Amino acid sequence: MMENGKNSAGFSSPRTDTFPAGLRVLVVDDDPTWLKILEKMLKKCSYEVTTCGLAREALYLLRERKDGFDIVISDVNMPDMDGFKLLEHVGLEMDLPVIMMSVDGETSRVMKGVQHGACDYLLKPIRMKELRNIWQHVLRKKMQEARDIGNHELDQYDEVWMLNGAEILSGKKRKDFENKHDEKEMSDSRCVDSSSMKKARVIWTIELHQKFVKAVNQIGFDKVGPKKILDLMGVPWLTRENVASHLQKYRLYLTRLQKEDEVKGSFCGMKHPDVSCKETSSSLSLQNPVDVCTDVTKDKHGGVSEDKAIVHNGKVKGVVSMPTAEPRSVVEDNFDSQTAGSKIGLNDSFGLINTDVKSATVPTPYCSTGEAPQLQYKQDFQPHFQSENGLSHQPLPVLSHQIPVDRTPATRILNHVPSREERDKHPNTEPKPSFFKSKSEGAGKFSPVESTVNLFQPVSHHQQTNFHTLEQMPSTTWSATSHNVVNVPQSSARNLTLGSGSIVASLGGDMCGASIQGECFPANNGLWNIEQFDYNDPHPISGVPTCLYDTLRFDYEYPIDSLDGIVMDQGLFIV
């Protein structure tokens, strides 16, 4: 029975300010008696309750009403699906907190629950007070997300939640909460006045981002700091906080790239923490005459060193295009011999590719997240943008095909630079480095080759529905679900993306590249021209979906997905 209050759209109305009242709970239990009791108990807590007798029904509801629920409570034993499986699905697809219940309190079961991602495990018979406290899980998760994404993406409701939730915790705690999030630009909305929740957001346009990247590179990635960057950027209206949070996202993004690289390193499937990827990265990007960092020792061998996966016949099919930042990122050298001399198009969307940055995480166009919450990755993906590798090790999971870049649907790949031929074949997918280049003519370093796949959206419909501000970008090109992308194993793809730590750097509306989510792919040409970020050669960025930066909570996974996609294209990655 649906007990949710519905607004005209048929969806539950967002949480009210009388936190935690109105918390939207989905209860799943095959026992009709318990379902009735739980419903009653939750209603007594002033929550909005929806009940389900079957796990499949629950999944259906969750998918249908994205962002329609705040938390899921599910029994462990159900006839149609194991409760743990449901737990995994919810965590991956919807990224909602899930509480498990059972009459069985055996430690091994409880442990299993926790391992599968449950945020709590309640023993039946369940007491009212246990249910009264479930809002804390929701709040906690939101706080984590805010931290991860620098709080850019929180929509006003989330902010209300966080603030009100924080208030409830304690007055003092709220101060701490506020202080803690100072850097994250929470200050603007810190006032509990929810009417002023929406804070003015800095739109990180491509130009602005390029200035940022330039500044970062000038200072030296290792020595970078918000104040220094701000000073160099010379943008009067920008605050230190703005820069700080952008930097954080950037770092996350790079780290993620790095991780993905490492992961993809082996092409064999993810677990190769071999960042120095030689293999894939080199293979990937060589097509583009990106200026590869001078450091790059071209290993002409390219190849995939151990990872092998790199597809293709020697050509760099997918180039992990690193924006040729000036400091040429360390594109490593493993470039394929063919590409010898070719510039590695590292999309240094963040301008990161510096010579200084050796193992820098290749900035994926989509995310300027700072320290990528790698934790989210189930697999150890390294951002493949490893400057060293040059081409980035594509996120592992998918390495199955050698498809030339153009073929890969949407793999957004930041690192993926279609080979010239591919490009020829698919004019549409010209490897344009960086997104910002709308006219991709260049090797699309990160051009999502077919850009049909929304690499960052493993599941298009599941996409972070909870990212309120996420702009679904014209992701026509990118919105393909992950399956388009590649044989990324759904679960792995999910793992990645659904991680809660979406790094997504919400860099601002215009920044397409930054969006980790990949949603930002310029729909127009579907190319991720990460190279756009090459501030040495700024290109007008056209058609960069503003949503790139808006994607808030890109799960970590997104980039991974895209990477996967990239990989696939290049056939470098073996799923």
Add this chain to the structure above:
Amino acid sequence: MEVVQLQRSFVECMASLFREGLLDAQFSQLQQLQDDSNPDFVVEVVSLFFEDSERLLNDLTMALDQPNVDFKQVDAHVHQLKGSSSSVGAQRVKNCCVLFRNCCEEQNTEACLQCLQQIKQEHLLVKNKLQTLFELEQQIVAAGGAIPMVQ
């Protein structure tokens, strides 16, 4: 008079249910959940329980009646019954389920059959007593009396 007697019987019935361990604190929780918006909540929940548990008991009987007993299946049923009985606070039934599960683990059909017997008895006992309780309640209300608060 009559109402008073009814009320006394009601109180006594309720007290014995708890005293004899047929019901536990969970039942009290259910009573507390009942309110004006849901005046028959307890009765509804208990009815649901008995419907569901009877079905489970039938399934159990059939499962144990097989030439080759599928103990995993039997265990699954018992587990469900355990969960159900815990929902209304049918303590003795729940405890029997615990024992029953041990027998399943040992794959001892004979012992399982005995457990089943026992569960059925306990189940019937609590069911009858609760029925009496609800009838008394109805009679009290019909006679214009108030339901006494027990505990």
